[in-house]
Amino acid sequence: MAAYISVPRDLTKVKSKVMFNLTARQLICFGAAAVVGVPLFFVLRDTAGNTGATLGMMAVMLPMFFLAMYQKNGQPAEKILRYYFQARFVRPKVRPYQTNNYYSILMKEGSSDSVSEKE
Numbered sequence: 001m002a003a004y005i006s007v008p009r010d011l012t013k014v015k016s017k018v019m020f021n022l023t024a025r026q027l028i029c030f031g032a033a034a035v036v037g038v039p040l041f042f043v044l045r046d047t048a049g050n051t052g053a054t055l056g057m058m059a060v061m062l063p064m065f066f067l068a069m070y071q072k073n074g075q076p077a078e079k080i081l082r083y084y085f086q087a088r089f090v091r092p093k094v095r096p097y098q099t100n101n102y103y104s105i106l107m108k109e110g111s112s113d114s115v116s117e118k119e
Contacts, residue, residue: 029068037061
């Protein structure tokens with residue numbers, strides 16, 4: 001019996017896996033989350049107890065997990081957040097529609113040519 005494997009048609013969406021079936025981006029983000037979250041757990045465990053330390057660790061690690069895993073339309077989370085920030089705060093709210101009316105430019109050039117021809 002032959003085994004069939006589905007192959008995606010668009011190979012640009014296929015990411016190369018580095019280790020543990022994770023991409024390099026995911027490994028970096030998960031590693032950074034572990035480097036920050038695990039020591040925080042041990043620091044908070046004495047003052048907040050196990051439950052509080054666990055919740056604090058999760059609160060610190062979740063944004064890094066979000067950056068590692070979330071993609072929309074092939075764009076990672078930081079690009080989406082940057083575009084949102086630009087649209088919300090940097091760019092002007094009202095962008096008037098402006099066109100270049102090439103017909104009026106031609107008419108002005110034509111009228112200036114006709115004035116110079118009469119002289």
